[in-house]
Amino acid sequence: GQSNELKLLGTFSSPFALRVKLALSFKGLSYEYIEEKDLHNSKSELLLKSNPVHKKVPVLFHNGKPVCESMIIIQYLEEAFADAGPSLLPSDPHERAVARFWAAYIDEKLFSSWMMVFRGKTDEEKAEGTKQSFAVAATLEGALSECSKGKPFFGGETIGYLDVALGGFVAWIHAIEKLYGLKLFFDAGKTPLLAAWLERFCELDAAKAVLPDVEKLVELAKMRQAQAAAAAA
């Protein structure tokens, strides 16, 4: 029969690789996982050859052919494996467009505001990042209300495209909570729907199967902080 070999190149800590793992898990597709061992110092031949433009993980290989960019990979899986598991994108074209709009918003605004908090060079930059993070979360709270129509997930009763887009970040949200001892982003007081979504998402068996160990992320973050401090000294 037709061969359908899937391989995923990622790192255990990458929120973007996690999106793809989540989508594969929800769809019940089996694949071979390849860990990119030293993304920051020495990229593998496989990565350089398969994503020569961005040189980033994740890369999905379907029968050897590479597909890059996490949300593009997820759209690819939807089309190439239309019969496998639940569909992540809504069937209604307008609802699909809305889901894609918010996924782009998450990548453009949410991730960049978080990065401002952690990579900001001055206290002012960090404070601005925190302010923007809360503003973006408040906007997403509205998106969750609009997309879910009162149901548990962005996708409604079941996980959808946006649940996967945001789901890539849940392990890091928990790691950051542990590191700093505060609910910086999805605070139940400020964004109750998102806070409830976060808990609900992490309880799903298909998510639990692929979510990385939060302690390992905490260790990695501490190591990176120490390296950054040493480099700045």
Ligand code: GSH
């Ligand atoms: N827009 C990309 C996607 O959605 O796949 C982002 C992927 C990305 O930033 N990957 C990081 C990476 O490979 C790891 S979390 N970084 C290596 C580099 O920047 O050189």
